[in-house]
Amino acid sequence: MSATKSTMNGVKKRGGKLYDIQMDFHKNWPVYLMFIPVLLFYILFHYKPMVGVVMAFKDYKPAFGVWGSPWTKNFGFKHFLDFFSGIYFGRVISNTIIISVYQLVFGFPAPILLALMLNELKNQRFKKTMQTVTYFPHFISTVVVCGMLTQFCLSDGLFNWITGLFGAEPVSMLQQPSMFRSIYVLSGIWQSMGWDSIVYLAAIAGIDTQLYEAAALDGANRLRRIWHITLPGIKGTIVILLIMKMGQVMSVGSEKILLLYNDATYSTADVISTYVYRKGLIEMNYSFSTAVNLFNSVINFALVCSANWISEKLTDTALF
Amino acid sequence: MDGSVTLSINATYEGDSVPEWVKGHYFWDLIQEKTGVKLEFVGSPSKPQETSEEFSLLLASGDYPDLMQANWITFTGGPQAALDDGYIIALDEYSQYFPSLSKILAENEQWNKDVRTDNGQLYNFPLLGSQETTAGTGWVLRQDYLDKVGLAVPETIDEWTAVLTAFKDQLNLGSPMTFESRWLFLEYATAGLSSAYGVCYPFYLQDGKTVFGPQQPGYKEWVTTLTDWYSKGLLDKDLFSVDKNTVQSKFASGEAGAALQQVRNVQNCIQANADNPEYKVVAAHSTVAQKGDVPQMAHHNNSYNGGCSVSISTQCKNIEAACRFLDYFYSDEGALFCTYGEQGFAWDYVDGVPTFNDLILNNPETPDAQGARYFVGQFQNGPIRVIDSNSHYMPEVREIQAVFQANMKDYAYPTVTNNSDEIDTMKKWADIDTYCRETITAFILGNKPLTEWDSFISTAESMGINDVVAAKEAAYQRYLAR
Structure with missing residues (x-):
């Protein structure tokens, strides 16, 4: 070279x-x-x-x-202005951000924790079995997952049976606006945690085992070794993946929400992508939904750039 | 025609996956033999091409089949825009190629008015439904449950409350009444129950003028009743998350004592209980304010609503062949074939009346009789004049369907066409519809107190509902003037 x-x-x-x-x-x-x-x-x-x-x-x-096709009014910005002044503007933006933040706060650390725990397992057979078990949900189609969730969330479904054991009144969970985001984010963690942990496990495998031996000799216990060796060892991977996640803050996927939401939960479940789907494909306002998505992409791009810049300043790790 | 003509169409072809007994008698195979036209099917086989999503993708592709199954009534700008923007052609100048359809339209003034644009242009080969039997959905109850609690079929809202309360208290039903919540907001679907208040969702005619249901005083009372029922556990707890299959299975299993059902599903529920002698279903007439009044509102399909109709696209090379092919559906021979399938295979004359045999009526290899009919014909989902949409139902189911009918033709908003000036106004409706649906849902679930009803209506007004009603009224006036 x-x-x-x-x-x-x-x-x-x-x-x-x-x-x-x-x-x-x-x-x-x-x-x-x-x-x-x-x-x-x-x-x-x-x-x-x-x-x-x-x-x-x-x-x-x-x-x-x-x-x-003809240009729109307001120098071509009619659709953008319509979106900003529409009554659903505030709601879809805030719903999208809230769900994304939940996913970042609860969903992002989950596979890291799982990878750390799997790494500590000494019985290889048990470890392999656990890995397979945790990957499995990733291979179930979203439609099937949502069908299962719908059944489990009914007032006589599995989840209500469980809460009933602790004396809770049955509620139809998918009709509660306050529960929608939790159901969405938790089931998302269940679906992807195992699969996402693979990349961290690979990073952990690259850490020099001599470091662990030396630390053990110095009397570091397990938690100390995780804290001082494993985590610093995979810091780069974590930061890169975090930057990439930042680029998706404004784009919560539509499939799962479309399958799970209903009239009762629009207020907390309607996000930019579902709104774009309804406007663009159902109501055939192709231009309007393109405008919304373009606005969306510009914000995502800005977020990635700033996350990258911050990370470069703080940790010297950057995506580009 | 001699078989050298090929036409493309965005229809669903399932000839490769039909059950064994249908092989060789599948509708889309036979229609090609009978007309001598080779058809080329475009689009995904799993979805009806007319769903807005699929259709919207087809339009965006810029590549149109010769024959386009489409509902231009729901298209932004209406059929006039479809003609003006150059998707489809106007058919009037080719009328010599479709004598059968021309004859039908000449003989029926109502249809002739309905199927044209405001300018009088003919733009598709329409599905002409029944002008008498317009309700396909209605409220049904379990007669044996009614007998157990000693009550008669309810006629007023108070009687309904009494019946549902008895179902809950005496029979311990988990969901005394169930239905799909989206039907609350589907045109006129729940009208049979809200009839007592003289309202339904969304737009209908009151004294010859277009009105929006929720703006009428009766609508608040209707929602109040539903809220009351929901809070007392008379409605399905999972009302807003159940789908059609769950509703059907709850009514079939006896978990629910009353339900809103399509005729087809009533038959399915009865057949699922064939070995249960107790299971008996009865239909309720539309509710009335005072006992003895004549039921007024009901579910309603306009005889022509734009759906399941076929237009000829601007990309069609052989317009004459396309017209002649589509006209076959309206000819005497074609209508008989499309409605019943092949004579001798699926049906034969009994006392001069076409009667299905057990291949259709009692075939364990198909989901139900209607499903079997869809394999051999297009009796109510293609460009034909419907002549028989219910002879595959059991006599008791046909009686139930008769009870579903009321006086809705006085209230139903006809199939009008909007013009391009109204596009921006009509686009507002989608947002207002979403707002109304979720707010009314919140009222029913008790998440929003009914004291906020007035602010709900004024928000809808600030979103422009009055402009939408005005545009609807203008379109209605243009329709009357055709």
Whole structure:
């Protein structure tokens, strides 16, 4: 690598940037060849559709196409202004943020804790079994999970039977606006905790075992070893994953909410993505929902950048 | 036609997965043989293409089939926008290619008015439903439960309260009454019960003028009753999280004594209890304010509502063939085939009346008789004039359906078309609808006190409900002027 770099520097003095690339291509053409499919993939499926955001500033009608549809009023910002002044603006934004914060606070540490605990298991067979058991929910389709949740939450369902053992009155849980977020976040943890712990387990496996031995000799107990060796060892992984999670704060997925919410729980369950789904696909206001999603993406982008900047200042770990 | 014509259509083709007994007699296979037109099915086989989500994706794709199953009435801007924006073509100039439909429309003034735009253009091959039997959903009770508690079929709200209370107290039913909560807000679905208050959701005609249900004084009383029932445990505790199947299974198992049911599901409940001699279902007439009054409101499907109809898209190359193919559905031969399936296979004449055989009526390999009919025909879900939608029901179920009917044609808002000036106003309705649904739900569950009713209505007004009603009224006036 360093050798290549120095040659490149040498070349740079003789020719322009284009010449650089030509030389490099001459040398490494198989690598470029392998890169072409990836490049095409990104152009076709990630960059070309981006042109479609123009829809957010137009009154899109499929028959006229994206370019043929007329621009909206207010210099193209009509849909944005409609969204900001609509009565559901405050609600969908705050619901989205609250659910995301719950997911960050309770959902993010869960797989880390699970990974730490699995790592402490000494019986390999038991450890493997536990891992498999905790991955399993990840493979159940969301539709099935929601069907099960709906049944369990009925007033004569499993959850009410359990709370009934402690003397609680049965309630129809999915009809309680106050319980929706807890049901959503807790079931989300149940679904993804095991799967998400894999990456942490892999990071833990990379820690030098000599460190543990040395610490044990110095008389550090288990908790001390976790605190001073394991956690610092996987700090980088945790920070990177946290930054990536920050980029999703404004985008709580719609599938599970669509399957679980009802008229009674709209007030706490309606989030940006479900609102966009209803507006865009059910009511066919394609442009309006594009505008909402564009607004959403801009905020997400800003969040990732600031999380990245903060992390760079505090821990020297950054995504980009 | 000679078989060289191919037309594409966004219909559901299940010919590869139908039960063994249907093989060779599947409707979409036979219709191709009979008309000599080869059909190419586009779209996902698992979903009805007319659901707004699927249809909205089809429109956005920009690639339209020759024959488009669509409900343009619910489309933003209505059928006029569909014609003007260039999705579909106006059919009037091709009328020589569809003589059967032309004849039907010429003979029936009402239909001829309903199926056209305000400008008088014909834009699809319509599903023309019955003009008499317009209610397909109604309130049913267990007759044997009524006998046990010694009460008659309720006619007024007070009698309903008495019956449900008796069901709860004397029979210990977990959910004396159950229904799908979304039906509270589905057009006219629960009207049979709210009839006593002279209201229903959402828009209907009162003294020839368009009104919005919740703005009427009676609507608050109706919600008050539901709130009262819910708090006393007379309604299903899980009212807002149960789905259609749960409602049906609760009524079939006897966990619920009263339910709102579609005719098809009434038959299913009765058949599920074939070996239970006690199980007996009775229908309740729409409620009245004073005993002895004539029931007024009920569930109602407009004879033509835009659904299940087929238009010809602007991308269709062979308009003549498309017209002739679709006209077959309305011809005497085609109507008989679509309604009953193939003669000799699924039915035959008995005393001059087409009568189904056991392949349809008692077939253990299909979910129910209606499901069996959907394999062999398109009797109420395609571009045809419905001539028989209920002969596959048992006689007692047909009697129940007759009880569901009331005087709703005086109140039902007809199938109108909105014009493009009204698009922005009508877009407000979706948000207002959401707001009304969740607020009324909160009232019923007791999460919001009924003292806040007036502020609920004034919020709906500040959101523009009066503009929506005005737009609806204007569209209605244009309809009358057609």
